[in-house]
């Protein structure tokens with residue numbers, strides 16, 4: 003038994019939610035939420051990190067049970083007790099954290115969730131046809147482990163569409179997509195809307211909400227605080243509704259005399275062969291990041307940024323020890339711990355898995371990542387763990403980054419996505435590293451918290467550290483970087499000082515133009 007349906011009342015909404023409430027311990031994550039989604043509309047669900055958006059949609063999809071409240075589907079009261087029942091009703095969901103098996107192909111992953119007994123070849127053919135018809139081409143035979151996050155998300159979307167849903171819930175779908183992929187997704191969503199389907203859309207990217215959403219419901223601290231037509235709002239007014247006050251603008255004063263500052267991170271002729279047929283080779287990368295500066299790395303996802311981060315961080319050490327130098331010493335042969343011991347800190351793109359162990363408490367996650375580098379602080383004589391010191395450090399980070407949570411020291415998996423990202427960035431900042439390398443620093447983070455993280459990275463640099471930020475968000479890079487380099491097909495352009503960089507120049511480099519040609523194309527246009 004998946005759930006119940008009983009006849010009811012009034013209007014013609016596809017989905018109506020009344021007084022839906024969910025508590026975790028003493029925290030009321032969703033507090034008497036009312037929400038209507040009409041047929042054929044794209045409805046945005048907005049709110050700062052931890053506002054209760056994911057909790058709400060998990061109740062709609064049957065993965066969380068509400069404490070109280072009612073859900074009506076096509077005017078019928080329903081009790082959605084599991085995802086199977088939600089799918090049967092016609093509710094499909096594309097998750098924020100991907101739930102695909104890396105060792106299986108796209109088609110095998112889809113077959114697992116469809117569970118309808120069709121032969122895999124039939125499912126693969128259907129997936130391929132649907133993916134092409136919606137402009138999201140997919141090779142069903144490709145192994146998930148070899149795919150970029152954007153391609154993996156495409157599988158999730160196709161898997162959802164194959165179930166012919168009436169309502170599609172998307173939880174932060176574009177945070178991992180390139181601008182081009184996001185455009186494709188918007189076209190798909192607009193087509194679904196024109197077919198009469200409804201979409202519930204969660205996103206922190208307010209410009210895209212303005213672009214594609216018909217209505218918005220805004221949550222704050224688990225309560226509905228407003229409704230609006232996003233097209234009539236500005237990004238700033240939407241942010242204000244979410245946060246409750248104005249979001250502080252990021253301030254970056256120009257750096258002086260950077261040429262003579264000490265190089266703290268040097269990449270010298272870094273090359274790497276592709277580890278799998280699908281990974282990108284790195285080709286003779288050279289870059290210097292000096293004390294006091296923030297260098298940004300732009301690029302369309304899948305151009306070697308992941309491989310570059312692995313090589314710089316030591317997730318994958320190099321043969322050539324001099325290819326990565328930290329504070330004037332060769333570090334290329336060292337592991338991530340070895341590089342951390344030299345004063346470097348690294349924040350990977352993936353929050354769960356690489357960034358944090360989901361079932362461990364925040365304090366345990368802290369010990370896990372810092373016991374090797376901060377042994378004296380956290381581990382006493384005879385290997386005794388100093389629980390009090392670890393707990394105090396975790397609380398310090400939580401306070402500094404304004405991490406919102408439901409218990410003093412929750413498991414990482416109990417944090418909302420954006421709050422976990424804040425904790426992971428804060429955990430590294432707390433060490434006051436001399437070199438900080440971050441991949442996608444504000445992935446899934448709300449406007450207020452993103453501004454805080456960006457400001458903190460600038461301040462870390464200005465206090466004498468070298469900061470390297472890899473990001474797909476060009477606005478972010480322009481806001482925080484003193485110079486921007488572009489990664490394309492495993493090659494890195496020379497950094498352009500931000501005073502000279504424009505969206506057009508960076509965009510041309512991202513598209514693969516030779517640096518000289520990019521300048522020329524702009525001068526003659």
Ligand SMILES: Nc1ncnc2c1ncn2[C@@H]1O[C@H](COP(=O)(O)OP(=O)(O)OP(=O)(O)O)[C@@H](O)[C@H]1O
Nearest residue numbers: 026031051052053054055056057408416418419420
């Ligand atoms: N399984 C859980 N156990 C305990 N607390 C939880 C659990 N899941 C969520 N919470 C808490 O409920 C609150 C709402 O979280 P939720 O994930 O719904 O927020 P969100 O609006 O989706 O945030 P984000 O934008 O960061 O994804 C948060 O304070 C979170 O810590």
